Amino acid sequence: MGRHSCCYKQKLRKGLWSPEEDEKLVKHIAKYGHGCWSSVPKLADLQRCGKSCRLRWINYLRPDLKRGTFSQQEDKLIIELHAAVGNRWSQIAAQLPGRTDNEIKNYWNSCIKKKLRQSGIDPSTHRPLSEVEGGEDKEAMASGRTSTSAPPPSHTIECAPLLQPNDDANDVVVPSSVSISVPDLRCWEAGSSSNTSANSANSSGEFELQISSSLFDSSILQWLELFPSKGAQFHFDGEPEDLKWSEYLNGTIGSDDGLLGEIKKE
């Protein structure tokens, strides 16, 4: 646990990477792959810890990185995903090809927060500032990582243009709407929403989430996984279908027996 042991070793460089170091790392990974990160510095002749090498590769040197400014489409998607999952930057980055969690986190903190505030929206809760003024520490509430008991403040999403059905699922009959009732989530806020797909707590305290069909690809399952409940009920076009996350997330995703398969049977 804790800090990687290699970081205690002497003579390890810290701070900005030099072009020479970058070149060594790129050449090494191009030739051998990263394999075990802890062995990379030694094999690549770098005075860095493996953790530092990994970070440098993931956030800066990876060839598939899309650098440059974020598009409006990306902005919108980041905001929507943040509303759904909170500060789970890696989850958000997974939906934005070529972007890293670090990049999105920095962009959120430096630009999007400001934009939302200027638009009168609280960036933590995604609700009008007038509604949240004088409330508790919204920043802390938005922290998804350390607060499994304090889920994201809003869970409403709308159609995200980047999330299209997979090509290999073209023959799938997708229901026009899917809602999910998740038990034991009374602590989750079920407030009103300005978005099109509202979520609300029903009389039994279950949490219902409406998902637009345009979001219905395998990527949606990644954030469905975020729900802590072990059991939930799906409603395809209003018809109930009992399923458990665990059944889904243990190999049935994308298979004919999985969710898409279930839908296909309709």
Added chain:
DNA sequence: AACGAGTGCAACCGCAATCCA
């Protein structure tokens, strides 16, 4: 030109999760 405040970004830190002997 000099200085300080503000800003953006790369990198570090510390923790939790996971792997594996």
Added chain:
DNA sequence: ATGGATTGCGGTTGCACTCGT
């Protein structure tokens, strides 16, 4: 089952740059 090693993640820091005075 256990504990050390390793990976992954989100929060935070520090530095370089820009801009206004």
